[in-house]
Amino acid sequence: MGKEEQVEEREVLDSIFPDEITDISETEYRITIKLNLPEVEDVDADSPENDEVAMILHVKYPEAYPDEAPALDLSPANSGASHPRFSVAADKEYLLRHLDDTIQENLGMAMVFALVTELTEAAEQLVAERRAETQRAHEEVLRAAEREENKKFHGTPVTPETFLQWREGFLKEMEELRAREEEERLAELKKARVKEPVKLTGRQLWERGLVGKIDEGEDDEPLADQVDKLKLEA
Structure with a gap:
């Protein structure tokens, strides 16, 4: 029963992935999975941000498949080179663990196509989240720079503490001004009291x-x- 289902699934997969599937043995093969990622604008032409992202899913059927889960593994599709937002070496454990629920839901049925679909979506979601996080960090840097620039055009925010400090300085300045004005007034009066000798005609x-x-x-x-x-x- 299991062998027949394995052969039948393999034939279906050949029609779905004619250029992506490669046999290793009767019960083992690998599928190259290319991620469909939106192109990032405003990056340098030689930036790896828009490079193709691909990985290889290795599938090996146990004798009891599909009543038993297949053995799965992941490897890079481009000799170990990694995308700025995705790395098979770093993300493999997360992605394979992400397939556990799909495996349990499909026990007893051909499941490799469902696994490829789930794996592709999980990897694309990882890249999308990391791009969004990078964009948020970039925008925060811009906002911080803008706030620093705006400080040049705004005074110190008024708080109870800054108002009291300003009031103390203002009163002190007014007192010093009044003292100077009083000194000048007294000096004028003193000068007015000194009379010049009267010149007689x-x-x-x-x-x-x-x-x-x-x-x-x-x-x-x-x-x-x-x-x-x-x-x-x-």
Whole structure:
């Protein structure tokens, strides 16, 4: 019963994967699985981000298959080279374990096509999640840079602490300003109290009888100097 089902499944798989399946023996073969990934835009032409991603699923039937699970293994399809978002060596354990539920659900039936489908979707989902995480990290870097740039155009956010600090500095500045203004006002008053000697006109000197006190020996002196002497003597 198991042998007939194995041969029948193998024939069906030949029609589904004519170029991807390779026999190793009557009960063992391998299938090359190529992932269908959306192309990433805005990357360099030589970037491996858009390289083809492929892996090889090794299938070996036990005698009781399909009542017993097949032996499965994974290997790279391109001599060990890995994609930036996918590596058979690193992801094999997760992907094979991911097939456990599909195997249990299909015991007693041909299951290899279901396993290939589930394996392909799981690998594509891994790549998609990693690309999304990389994009989120890139966007966060851009947002952080934008926040730093915006700090140049915004003042310090007002908080109770920053307001009290500003208020203290403002009051201190106003007090210093008032003190300077008071010093200047007092200096002006002091200057106003110092009166210059009153300069008498010729008429006032005559009326006060000071003209005759001018010393005749001082005729050669300028009149203004003689007047100053008279004011001092007065």
